[in-house]
Amino acid sequence: MKRIAALMLVLLMILAGCGGLVPKGNDSSDKNNAEKADGKTEIKFWSFWGSDPRKATINKIIDDYNKSQDKVTVKYTYLPWGDIWTKNLAAVAAGNPADVVINDINSTALRGLKNQAEDLTDLAEKDQLEGKFSKELWQASQHEGKVYGIPFNTDTRVLFYNKKMMKEAGLNPDQPPATWDEIKKYGQLMDKKKGNTYENIGFYPFFGGIGADIWLTNANHKNYIDENGKVSIDTQENINTMNWLKKYQDQYGTDTLQKFQAKFDSQQGNPFFTENVGMIIKDQSFATQLDDFAKDIDYGVAPLPAVKEGEEPTSWGGGFVAEVPKGSKHKEAAYDFIKFLTNEKNQQLWAEETFDLVANEKAAQAAGENLSGNKKVAYQAAVDNMKQTILTPVPVTAPEYFNLVNPQLDAIMRGKKSPEDGLKKAQEDLEKLVEQNKK
Template identity: 30%
Template sequence: MRKRVSVWLLAFSAVLVMSMVVSAAPTKITFWHIYDGGEVQSWMKDVVRRFNEANPDIIVEDLGVNFWDYWTKIATATAAGIAPDVAMNDLGNVGQRAHADMIIPLDEYMAQSGVTLDEFWPATHSVIIWDGQVYAMPWETDVRVLYYNKAAFREVGLDPESPPQTWDELKEYADLLTSRDSNGRLTRIGFHPNLGNMYWWIFAWQNGATLVDDEGKIELYTPEAVEALEYVKSFLDTYGLRELTSFTSTFGGDAMDPFLIGKVAMVGNNNTFRETILRYAPDMEFGVARLPHNGTPASWSNGFSLEISSQSKNPEAAWRFLSYLMSPEIQAEYAKVNSSLVGSIAGSTDEELMADPSWRVMIDEMGVSRFRPFSLEAPTWYDSSLSPELDAVYQGMKDPDQALRDAQKNYEDEVARWHRTHR
């Protein structure tokens, strides 16, 4: 009997020790991102190391994947049921993954941690919230601003410290800055609304269009939207389609960007374009200004989100790491390392960053920026329904009114097809 009791005690002791070991073992979570080399990857590795050291009960294993391969890899992993616990993704279509239950709502974790929406840029709220719940954190965002060549301004008698503020001024300045050779061929264009990183919907917003109706559906055909497209087309009409096509066909990227080599005097581009200028044209004298508008200041933003997979077995640990990445301190570090705007307002407005006048312009523009409205039924409406119609306008095949009328019908047809297949 005594021997049997001893055996049970030994067995119980072994189980107790094993349970203590198991309970003491750190929780492992995986984190996938798009930084697979260079300074940003080294920085991210260091961030993960610091988190692991400060949180011995959690081990984060990160994986950086080449940007162009990342999206296929994460889609494949998700379909196979082996998605990472925390992942970067496209900030503009969070709703698509939320609707498909691929990611989890974060409201409960935010409340427990004291994290509130007002810590992040208002523009991001429309895309991280789905069906009344927060499904993602805005890791990184961007914004479009106006870059202009100060030397070109002086050349035509414009004040290099007074960039255009309205649509009328933008058109006036563009005409003055456009030059031609003795044969009438373009040698420089003042402004091209389709160069850089500008899109028609920015102009639509600047003219008072919202692009969504009262029910949240995409609304492309409105008087304000048509007028905006007419304004965009007016630049192309001034230059002439054939001549403009010939002139822009020689444009390149990076060091051969048309703005950097003096072929374009003003261009709308995102905040990271500033680093391109400083890298490839360090002696260029340029200015950064808010986008001219027609009564409604507006810009466009997109970016990357951080999300927790619904497949995660350790969502609490995943949230602890995710919230660490979203802290103002880490966000400010990332902004400095990658010259990126970040989702955290406090991180974006770090004192060191705000010492740069160009950065302050971008922060001001971020205050009026918007995201493209998301449509569950037609998540890429801007490519599938809108883009062909805009091209028809630019090629002189349709007028703006007919093109946007057709774009609206294209979108409504997409929505109808979605509902037929999702009953």
């Protein structure tokens, strides 16, 4: 998962207090963002949006902002994915950061703790921004009640399913699976074998690039570590989840799964596009790939299944915030631009042009209503799914937690450890980590 990989990269750099070169044109010779000759203050804005349509859309928003007032000029700099966070931390350490940076939402609290982002609480409260975003996104942008970033966009995992394959399996395409038992049953009915070889696989929980952590979230409805540092990974729910996942892997076998997985990496050869996989977990942006590579597929979009009937399904999301790096010389002007960037009009524009799930709730709802065809179905499903989507902000008591958890989950899936032993070890390691960091 690209965003989870990005989060790990961001965390490693935050923890390391990463150094590096500041982008050209942003050193002390730039007069610390001093006022230009025309009397306007120049705001430096960094993001990783360099390809169309994102670049075109952000340039339009910036141009509209620059024309909307006569005090500030926003200067945009594109930095490649990953590099931007290295450069940002280096610039903060050098005392000459950009004024606005797009950053990972799940590590916002950690940057607040480490004094790497400006406190925007008073400004946000004055403008009553809190009510414009979901509770999950707003809380993820804080540390100890203080706001260190304004939510910009997010995502959520949903189930894409092939309606034709469901019909061929004798299933009702208007009734997608709602529980783990149902998705298992549906998947088996959609499987197709020729001899000992699987030609079609109805459903495998890891297809789509998600990991065991998403299914543990789906079952537990929470992160491994709460805001007070309480660890709860060694639970019966999690043991059951890992057993459920392992049975899937054992059913199809490593060789079969690896052959299918290799095809997912080839775009046009993606087994969902070729109708060799019936159901897959992705975020809403998968609809754009379907438009590009598999326009003729008749598909539906539904929430992730719940563990059992009567339970609420839970999904996982990530996202990004617009924040003011610590040391910006123009905090209030930078915040004013962020407020413009995240207002309803511009968030709706961003959603309709890029198909990102925007953070502003009214804008997301409006965009969903304005889209058409399958894209409308996928986007509206994602908007609705945010009601049952949780984020997993990095716990400041254990920022490196994934280095301890992931090896245990991997050992369980490889059959090297039982779920009981692997999760017990993860629990012990996390409790030690939390205790060390509290000291």
